Amino acid sequence: MGIITIERKVLEKNDELASQIRDKFKINNTFVVNIVSSPGSGKTSILERTIEKLKDKIKIAVIEGDVQTDLDAKRVERYSVPVVQIVTNGGCHLEAKLVKDALENIDLKEIRFLVIENVGNLVCPAGYDLGEDLKVLILSTTEGEDKPLKYPKMFINSSILIINKIDLLPYVDCNIENLKKNALSINPDLVVFETSCTTGEGIEKWCEWILGNIKY
């Protein structure tokens, strides 16, 4: 009987590819966010509002990840920014390899801000580095204030929390202060924004934060 010691992280292949991609982003001065949330929290809606506000100021590109269909890419295309759709065919998250392939179709030299919209899922994308600068987690008020406690891994691995659909606060049983308290108990370093894609509230502040991170 022999023992072969391995001592390697299971997702190390993904991590290696992700760090190659990250180098590529660095060289091109592209600021990259990986947007994660459960289905329907408003990832694409926030992206649309953001592109509207910023597309005359900086060059933006989008990678859309979905289990099926190119519906989200079609929504984004209307704003005339480069967009590549990844269809995972059942896969519950994006992996670095898929992003690397998608990048074949984007000329990063031009792009200052790249948004990767991950598959709607509050569990699986947490463990997969895509080479992004940071993960932006969107949670909508209709999902309930207990979600940070139920899905801690995603909150641990994200840097930004956007609380979306604040226009619905009067109608739902969600106390936004409790929501923030729960989120910060999991990850005290989270930077929190509050937005509504319906009224446009909070979008300006979020966009200013993005501009503050752009490298020229």
Add this chain to the structure above:
Amino acid sequence: MHELSVAQNIIDIVKENVPDTDYKHVNKILLEVGEFSGIVADSLLYCFDVIKSDTDFLNTKMEIKKIPFILFCNSCKTETTNNAGIRMCNICGGYDTKIISGIDMKIIEVEVNT
């Protein structure tokens, strides 16, 4: 639920670390899985059993050692834990803490029958 693709990653890494001729003789793969790694141990064991049947690892067992969630509190200068996966120190209630373990997933070793 991505335990299936995780199981495939594990087989790939084992293949890189074990000589081809020994694939069939791997008795056991030992993993360490953090309490808050986002992976469900039972589901991973099940997925491994499903995909191994088409491979040389037909007779390989997977063993999972669960790794507890541990924080280091910068105020108390000590290690603490809690069962919620939150960054709060159980001793002082503060949040100036660092995660020491419990969120990763590692292949530790394989046992080969020679």
